[in-house]
Amino acid sequence: MSSTTAGTTRRDTLLVDGPARRRPAETKAAFKTTxxxxxxxxxxxxxxxxxxxxxxxxxxNGAAGDYFRADRAWFYVVLLTIGYMVSRGLAKAGSRDSADA
Structure with a gap:
């Protein structure tokens, strides 16, 4: 049985008033970022x-017009995706979760 009073929660020998709260990670969720x-x-x-x-x-003057083929466009989309994944990885690399400790 816990020796704490009603309305408080015991966390690592520290009494906190109110319900237990989870500490957020350093970085935001991916869909919340710019x-x-x-x-x-x-x-x-x-x-x-x-x-x-x-x-x-x-x-x-009959010169060839501009062209931007689909294969080149999708190559650029892949490069953008790799860049996005690296940036999110770097953002998450510096964050710590309370479960990691």
């Missing part, structure tokens, strides 16, 4: 640019 917003915007920009730019030779 990294995710920037990543989604960059991916959308790459895919829209790939869709809009054509290779029909619409340049002046």
């Amino acid at each position: 990294e995710l917003i920037a990543y989604v915007a960059a991916v959308a920009g790459v895919l829209i640019a790939s869709f809009v730019v054509d290779g029909n030779g619409n340049g002046d």
Whole structure:
């Protein structure tokens, strides 16, 4: 049986008033970060640019027009994804969870 009074919780010999609270980790959840917003915007920009730019030779004086093939666009999306995953990994590498101690 615990020797604490009602309304307090015993945590490592420290009495805390009210219900026990969990300490949050240092970093936010991935969906709450601006990294995710920037990543989604960059991916959308790459895919829209790939869709809009054509290779029909619409340049002046018969010069070849711009082209941005789908395979190159998806390569850039993969690079963006790798960059996003590395940035989240670095963000989480510095955080500690209370369960780690």
